[in-house]
Amino acid sequence: MSDYSYNHPLFGDVFYTTAHTPAIFGDDIKFTAGFDFHDLATIHIPQLVGRLNLLSDIYFHKKAHQQLLDAFIEIEQAGLLDVIKEFNSVFSMRLRRPTSGVFSSLPSNHAFGIAIDINQGDGGNGITSAPLAPIFAKYGFVWGNNFTSPDPMHYEVSQFYS
Numbered sequence: 001m002s003d004y005s006y007n008h009p010l011f012g013d014v015f016y017t018t019a020h021t022p023a024i025f026g027d028d029i030k031f032t033a034g035f036d037f038h039d040l041a042t043i044h045i046p047q048l049v050g051r052l053n054l055l056s057d058i059y060f061h062k063k064a065h066q067q068l069l070d071a072f073i074e075i076e077q078a079g080l081l082d083v084i085k086e087f088n089s090v091f092s093m094r095l096r097r098p099t100s101g102v103f104s105s106l107p108s109n110h111a112f113g114i115a116i117d118i119n120q121g122d123g124g125n126g127i128t129s130a131p132l133a134p135i136f137a138k139y140g141f142v143w144g145n146n147f148t149s150p151d152p153m154h155y156e157v158s159q160f161y162s
Helices: 064-079 128-136
Strands: 003-008 012-018 029-033 038-042 057-061 114-117 141-143 154-157
Touching: 003 141, 038 064, 064 128, 128 141, 128 154
Parallel strands: none
Antiparallel strands: 003 012, 012 029, 038 057, 114 154, 141 154
C-alpha cells in the first residue's frame, strides 16, 4: 500500500491508501482520515425506475441528494429522460482514471459519492448526454466534457446546495 493525501475542494484534507505499492492506474483506495462514509447513503431516483440499463437506487453523498433529485425532476420536465441510455459507475473506491491515459494518484470523485457517469457505452464516451449538461450545471454539477482531458460521460458535484 502507498499512503497519499489530497486537499479536496469540497472536503478539505483527506488521507488514503492504495491497494498496491506503488499505486497503479485506477487502483482501489481506502480512506484513512478526512472523509466520513456516514455522509453517504442510498438515494432513489424515481425517474429511472424500470428503464433498461439504468440504476434507480445509487449510493451518493447526502449533501448532494436534493440537488441530484432536482436535476432529474428538471430532466423529466424538459422531456430529456430518453437521452439517458446508461446510468451507472456511480460509487467506486478508486483512483482517477483520466481519459488522457496519464496516471493519477488522486482519488476519483466517484470514491466520494459525488460523481455519476451517463451513456458511457454510446461509442463517444458519453457525448450523447450533452443535452443534460446545462441542467446538471444549474444544480451544482460540472460536466466532464469541459475537463482538460474531456470525459463527456462524467458529471460531478462541484458545489453543494447551501
